[in-house]
Amino acid sequence: MSAELRHYQVAAIDLVWRAMAEGRRRPILMMATGAGKTKTAAEIITRAVAKGKRVVMTMPAIELIDQTVQALWNEGIRDVGVIQADHPMTDYSRPVQVASVQTLSRRKLPETDLVIVDEAHRAHKIIFQWMQQCPKLPFIGLSATPWTKGLGKHYDDLIIAATTQQLIREGYLSPFRVFAPSHPDLTGVRTVAGDYAEDDLAEAMDKPQLTADVVSTWLKLGENRPTLCFAVNRAHARSLERDFKRAEVPCGYVDGNSEPSERREVKQAFERGDIRVVVNVGVLTTGVDWDVRCLILARPTKSEMLYVQIIGRALRLAHGKADAIILDHSDTTLNLGFVTDIHHEKLSDGNERKGSASSRPERPAPKPKECLSCTRLKPAGVRKCPSCGFEPHKMEAVETSQGELAHLGGKQIKASMDDKRRWYSMLLWHEEFKQYKHGWAANKYREKFGVWPNGIDVKPAQPDVQVGNWIRSTQIRWYKGQEKAKKAAEGAQHAA
Structure with a gap:
């Protein structure tokens, strides 16, 4: 075994062989992006070839064929043929074949002792047909995201070798x-x-x-x-x-x-x-x-x-x-x-x-x-921003008063002074944060409630989800209006 293998790659290979020895002939090996799937596959191939076995490794895209052949070559696996159209490395006598699934779907399936399926979550029909035709032939799926619906009908075990979180924590992936x-x-x-x-x-x-x-x-x-x-x-x-x-x-x-x-x-x-x-x-x-x-x-x-x-x-x-x-x-x-x-x-x-209960997804x-x-x-629960240090503060409590009618979108709705003070304080905060001209908050308040915020004296407070979404929706409407006006002007100019 190569001394260069990482600890989780060694453990993953051992778990694959154990699963197959225990009768689970079609495991999927989950390895997050950057975990070294090809290197792990190369070790599995090396062991199989050493025992006189033939191996086919399938690729989901043509552009990955040469890349994979080169990667296997770099790992010392040189006796490789390619099954892909009229590729210059076509040679069925080689013990290791790198095959395009598109080509496999149009040809007679090759004789082999082991199939390694790269990007197994792609769930190619030809792979499942191959499994049905050769029920005793072992298949090892490789994927960073083996979550395709129904994948468990074809593969019988999930071996989690390395998650993204683990690889970042151990320094193998970038934060x-x-x-x-x-x-x-x-x-x-x-x-x-x-x-x-x-x-x-x-x-x-x-x-x-x-x-x-x-x-x-x-x-x-x-x-x-x-x-x-x-x-x-x-x-x-x-x-x-x-x-x-x-x-x-x-x-x-x-x-x-x-x-x-x-x-x-x-x-x-x-x-x-x-x-x-x-x-x-x-x-x-x-x-x-x-x-x-x-x-x-x-x-x-x-x-x-x-x-x-x-x-x-x-x-x-x-x-x-x-x-x-x-x-x-x-x-x-x-x-x-x-x-x-x-x-x-x-x-x-x-x-x-x-x-x-048996199929309930993880929380x-x-x-x-x-x-x-x-x-x-x-992350949820983190108040202070790790980039800029900003920390939101809760809005101070405001007094509740009897509700009154306010005009909103052509309708008369009930809005209490409590609501009005809350909205105005958050609009003021947004005005200061975005460095808008003085009076923006008052105009938005009038757009919302149909009246000016006369006599309302509040301190700015960070907008909640409701107010933030409303501000965002008014901005989207404004942008759409600008686009519509621009197209109308261009149309009029063209007509003239």
């Missing part, structure tokens, strides 16, 4: 800071197959004000670090690329249709520092070992797997890298929690029912909170 500089309005965005519908999502995110905010935030908080930016679709990605270039930030672009040569050129330019930001659409979520020190999440998601895979791109260690910066413009961290808090102890069998960790001073996200 990170998350900022939530903007909050998208996803009202009306449908959910399809458990995640946001891409066309709706793109329409919500591909707005001039939002893409410009991504760039201005990076200029402010990104520290000019090498950065990956994740967009919703090609049109959204091109808008982000355009805005970065307008700001004179060297920016590259890749998507699923980019030629391998284009991707190599972008990667090389990124590594040289000629490009600071690479905008992509879903193609840099796995198998990427670039030196990424800042990540922009401009693609909201409800998928824990996609979210963890994306954030993982920024957590690899690098020389001189103290931490990673995550600029989350999607509210995903606020909704799903920090990646270090997402954890599952078992595979899904696809039969989970609401309220079932999620409390969600992070946003610092209202610098927008950094901090």
